Amino acid sequence: MSAPALEVMEPGFLSTVQDLGRKGYFAAGIPPSGAFDRFALRVGNLLVGNPPGEAGIEMTLMGGRFRALRAAVIAITGADMGATLDGAPLPRWEAVPVRAGSELAFGVAQTGCRAYLCPAGGVDVPSVLGSKSTYLIGKIGGVRGRPLRAGDRLDVAPGARATAGHRLRPSLIPSYGSEVELRVLLGPQDDHVTQASVRTFLSAPYKVSSKADRVGYRFEGAEFQFRERAKAVEAGSDPSNIVDDGNAIGAIQIPGGKEAICMGPDGVSMGGYVKIACLIAADLERMAQAKPWDIARFRAVAHAEATAALRDSLARASEASLVK
Amino acid sequence: MDITAELPGRVMEVAVQAGQTVRKGDVLMALEVMKTRVEVRAARDGRVNHVAVKESDEVRMGTLLVRLAP
Amino acid sequence: MIYPETRYLFSGDQYLTVEIGDDMTLESNFKVLGLDLAIKAAKIPGLAETLPGWRSILVHFDSLVIDVDALVAALREAEESGAGAEAVPSRLIELPVLYGGRYGPDLPYVAEANGLRSPEEAAARHAASLHWVGMVGFTPGSPQLKFLDETKRMSVPKYTRPRLYTPEGCIGLGGSITAIYPVVSPGGYQMIGLTPVPIYDRFQSLPDFEESPILLRLGDRVRFVPLTPEECDLIRQQVRECTYRISIKEETVTLEHLLRSRGAA
Numbered sequence A: 001m002s003a004p005a006l007e008v009m010e011p012g013f014l015s016t017v018q019d020l021g022r023k024g025y026f027a028a029g030i031p032p033s034g035a036f037d038r039f040a041l042r043v044g045n046l047l048v049g050n051p052p053g054e055a056g057i058e059m060t061l062m063g064g065r066f067r068a069l070r071a072a073v074i075a076i077t078g079a080d081m082g083a084t085l086d087g088a089p090l091p092r093w094e095a096v097p098v099r100a101g102s103e104l105a106f107g108v109a110q111t112g113c114r115a116y117l118c119p120a121g122g123v124d125v126p127s128v129l130g131s132k133s134t135y136l137i138g139k140i141g142g143v144r145g146r147p148l149r150a151g152d153r154l155d156v157a158p159g160a161r162a163t164a165g166h167r168l169r170p171s172l173i174p175s176y177g178s179e180v181e182l183r184v185l186l187g188p189q190d191d192h193v194t195q196a197s198v199r200t201f202l203s204a205p206y207k208v209s210s211k212a213d214r215v216g217y218r219f220e221g222a223e224f225q226f227r228e229r230a231k232a233v234e235a236g237s238d239p240s241n242i243v244d245d246g247n248a249i250g251a252i253q254i255p256g257g258k259e260a261i262c263m264g265p266d267g268v269s270m271g272g273y274v275k276i277a278c279l280i281a282a283d284l285e286r287m288a289q290a291k292p293w294d295i296a297r298f299r300a301v302a303h304a305e306a307t308a309a310l311r312d313s314l315a316r317a318s319e320a321s322l323v324k
Numbered sequence B: 001m002d003i004t005a006e007l008p009g010r011v012m013e014v015a016v017q018a019g020q021t022v023r024k025g026d027v028l029m030a031l032e033v034m035k036t037r038v039e040v041r042a043a044r045d046g047r048v049n050h051v052a053v054k055e056s057d058e059v060r061m062g063t064l065l066v067r068l069a070p
Numbered sequence C: 001m002i003y004p005e006t007r008y009l010f011s012g013d014q015y016l017t018v019e020i021g022d023d024m025t026l027e028s029n030f031k032v033l034g035l036d037l038a039i040k041a042a043k044i045p046g047l048a049e050t051l052p053g054w055r056s057i058l059v060h061f062d063s064l065v066i067d068v069d070a071l072v073a074a075l076r077e078a079e080e081s082g083a084g085a086e087a088v089p090s091r092l093i094e095l096p097v098l099y100g101g102r103y104g105p106d107l108p109y110v111a112e113a114n115g116l117r118s119p120e121e122a123a124a125r126h127a128a129s130l131h132w133v134g135m136v137g138f139t140p141g142s143p144q145l146k147f148l149d150e151t152k153r154m155s156v157p158k159y160t161r162p163r164l165y166t167p168e169g170c171i172g173l174g175g176s177i178t179a180i181y182p183v184v185s186p187g188g189y190q191m192i193g194l195t196p197v198p199i200y201d202r203f204q205s206l207p208d209f210e211e212s213p214i215l216l217r218l219g220d221r222v223r224f225v226p227l228t229p230e231e232c233d234l235i236r237q238q239v240r241e242c243t244y245r246i247s248i249k250e251e252t253v254t255l256e257h258l259l260r261s262r263g264a265a
Helices: A038-047 A195-201 A281-288 A303-316 C026-042 C068-081 C107-113 C119-128 C229-240 C255-261
Strands: A003-010 A014-018 A056-060 A065-068 A072-080 A095-098 A103-105 A111-119 A153-156 A179-186 A206-212 A216-220 A241-246 A251-253 A260-263 A270-273 A275-279 A295-300 B002-004 B009-014 B027-033 B036-041 B046-051 B064-069 C002-010 C015-021 C047-052 C056-061 C087-099 C131-136 C143-147 C163-166 C170-174 C177-180 C185-187 C190-194 C221-226 C248-254
Touching: A038 A056, A038 A072, A038 A111, A038 A281, A038 A303, A179 A281, A179 A303, A195 A275, A206 B009, A206 B027, A241 C015, A241 C056, A251 A270, A275 A281, A281 A303, B027 B064, C002 C026, C002 C068, C015 C026, C015 C068, C026 C047, C026 C056, C026 C068, C026 C087, C026 C131, C026 C255, C056 C068, C087 C119, C087 C229, C107 C119, C107 C190, C119 C190, C119 C221, C248 C255
Parallel strands: A179 A295, C087 C221
Antiparallel strands: A003 A065, A003 A153, A014 A056, A056 A111, A065 A103, A072 A095, A072 A111, A179 A275, A206 A216, A206 A295, A216 A260, A241 A270, A251 A260, A251 A275, B002 B064, B009 B027, B027 B036, B046 B064, C002 C015, C015 C056, C047 C056, C087 C190, C087 C248, C131 C143, C131 C221, C143 C177, C163 C185, C170 C177, C170 C190
16 A cells, blocks of 8 residues: 655656656657666665565756655665765665655756666556556656656655665676767668768767757767669658658667767657667667767677676676675 | 856856846756756846856856856 | 668657658658568567657667667668558547637648648638648657648648747648647747647546547548637537547548548548
8 A cells, every 4th residue: 555655855857757668659759768777776676675676766967855754765776966864965876765744855866867867666657558668759758747846746666675774786886987888879870871981980979969858869979971873752841851760769870970869768759860770789788878968989780799788787686786 | 156056967048247247046047957048037137247158158066157247 | 761671770768769750751651651560569578668650660779678679670670570560550530720810820821832722711721621640759649640631731831939838739741740738838830720629637537538548649640620719619618627638530541542532441
């Protein structure tokens, strides 16, 4: 039986309830949503004894203030927002007990971009189309399809077992810098772009722009040139136009050859622009922790390496990674 | 008093100029931060001594935006 | 054109694009529809979902469950099985539209660009053709539709600078593709009218949205029914009261018949 457990005093820059996402509606134009940094959410949940896909709170760039309405066990993972518990430093990547009336406060992310607050039992909001994740454009999921607001009282389901003190093995704690390597698979339309542009894309620095959010991250940098090809009828007159097709999460479109736009978890499901490459699934969590003006470098990998990276990310977010 | 950027973004609009008097809460400028419009307001009454940025400038955490007197 | 050989392209490590051609013809779309049905029927392990489009299918799979080569082999097998390429389920759906006026400010431009004498004529032409849903996406339930009657087809360029705001329910025309905006969003299609009927009902409160929050799917045929402002208001009221029923007829079509009959079943 859920009861209100967390009160939002200040929501911060953008905080939403997210689990591991919504499956089966991509063809309807409803993207998976879910935590941008899936590794951080999984670990946060495991630390407090939840199944890894339970719903938690994703905070962006600057976190908020929350009051515990009853005793709870919580874990903070992801970016360092200078978290405090009643004014004292609150360790990340660790299950921490909080008393009724305690205040959790988060500031601006010093490193990284997104932090996760995972309560034991998970945030209890209605499941919409099979998921508790918030999809802002579609206004569904989370707290009534919107970001958290001051005054929101979040229910938390009863936690399974006491895990206070459990923490992530220190060697597995990620460190976030102002430069990030993003691994990609080239294609599906890398053949529309000149070889020289592909080489530049894979070597030059690209800057995360201020137009970066859950829908997608724009990267500013060297522009792209297109190969001469027969134009497909009805695609559009610009060489970066293609007949619309599906966008993978992580797909990198280059409209007009000017900017690279990489689809995030709320990414639009289809697009009419050349996609030079797609981010590997394991590196969505790296992009999740990048913020405006960070430098990204794209590196092409083969499918086998991408799969190994995903397997590795899942292995790192497992029970075996915790020190109990 | 130095008013600096709290969050990284791009200057969208500058609403004040040097010499202008402002009241506490007045909007000094608007920034685009991760596709969101964020308004920077005067923390107290004062006079604008110096506007350190212009439209479309990149700002990082700590970048000086406006200097208010006193 | 439809490629002599279907292309299988990586889209990251968890998606494949199965590309059958490069155009937006009915032939290509029909092939996609048939292939999508065949892929679904094959129940390939590790395949999460498919996103069919005008000339390709985005396949989402779990690379930790199925090897890429095994997946491509299974997809090729589904393609070769030819299942569903002949006749496909296609619903005939009526959507009422208030053409022109406040919500169709670009209708005069559409008329002019197509050598028509008046915006009313452009509206009549648009409504006189059935329209085929060739793709759904971008925003929840947002369709792209193609004129099924070539003699009624109109074409306009999209906005050179997209608008920041398009109202919910707006009917837009870009190139010769009709789009419907299910939620407020930026947009670049010419605004020709508005439908008071939702195509995305997030609370699934209307009776016809019981199974899904979205109305339209690939293969549907839409008849746009012109309204007077009074009729539009009446429908709006019924939508608000959650009593409005959309006319939906389940039918089956073959490509050959579709081309001959301009969309009638």
